[in-house]
Amino acid sequence: NAGVTQTPKFQVLKTGQSMTLQCAQDMNHNSMYWYRQDPGMGLRLIYYSASEGTTDKGEVPNGYNVSRLNKREFSLRLESAAPSQTSVYFCASSGTGARRNQPQHFGDGTRLSIL
Amino acid sequence: RKEVEQDPGPFNVPEGATVAFNCTYSNSASQSFFWYRQDCRKEPKLLMSVYSSGNEDGRFTAQLNRASQYISLLIRDSKLSDSATYLCVVKRPGGYNKLIFGAGTRLAVHP
Numbered sequence: 001n002a003g004v005t006q007t008p009k010f011q012v013l014k015t016g017q018s019m020t021l022q023c024a025q026d027m028n029h030n031s032m033y034w035y036r037q038d039p040g041m042g043l044r045l046i047y048y049s050a051s052e053g054t055t056d057k058g059e060v061p062n063g064y065n066v067s068r069l070n071k072r073e074f075s076l077r078l079e080s081a082a083p084s085q086t087s088v089y090f091c092a093s094s095g096t097g098a099r100r101n102q103p104q105h106f107g108d109g110t111r112l113s114i115l
Numbered sequence: 116r117k118e119v120e121q122d123p124g125p126f127n128v129p130e131g132a133t134v135a136f137n138c139t140y141s142n143s144a145s146q147s148f149f150w151y152r153q154d155c156r157k158e159p160k161l162l163m164s165v166y167s168s169g170n171e172d173g174r175f176t177a178q179l180n181r182a183s184q185y186i187s188l189l190i191r192d193s194k195l196s197d198s199a200t201y202l203c204v205v206k207r208p209g210g211y212n213k214l215i216f217g218a219g220t221r222l223a224v225h226p
Contacts, residue, residue: 031212042119042202042216043159050212058213090158094212102212103149106158 006107013081021076023091032074036087081114121217136220138203147206193224
């Protein structure tokens with residue numbers, strides 16, 4: 001019963017390096033999200049994917065790209081990491097349908113430090 | 116002004132106490148409301164949805180006041196295991212399932 005799985009759990013990068021954060025869900029959810037969480041701030045949406053084949057910008061998309069590889073997987077890429085991108089990154093997924101309140105289910109998070 | 120505002124706390128209460136958190140939101144057209152719980156260095160987890168008529172889940176009661184644009188969470192008979200950060204979450208009107216998270220209120224329950 002994995003739910004939402006993120007890899008890696010921890011990563012340290014040097015400024016300018018690139019990396020991809022991976023996310024997979026096994027709940028057959030249509031929608032997936034990437035957030036970042038910084039001290040004293042709420043989670044902020046970076047990108048989301050309403051359904052397979054679509055992606056849209058959230059509140060803080062600059063410096064990031066995403067790929068919705070298939071229904072299960074949604075990856076987040078930092079092309080040229082900057083210290084301001086040091087944060088905890090959470091992937092989430094949610095179902096769609098008639099239910100008005102569709103909660104989002106989160107992965108364990110990736111703690112990323114950019115030196 | 117933040118779209119969702121919460122008192123960061125911490126609220127330090129003894130076991131067995133009743134504690135209440137409030138949260139205000141700025142967009143009067145917001146549609147859905149939730150409380151999430153986040154333990155230290157863990158992912159947020161849904162605690163409960165908040166309905167217009169108010170709703171209860173065991174020791175937890177959530178209320179919504181649309182006129183004043185605030186949401187509350189009441190915890191009765193606090194347990195040590197209730198120590199966590201409680202996130203107020205509001206769904207933006209229109210568009211997709213975009214949630215706006217408050218920065219959270221920290222609760223510490225002590226023996």
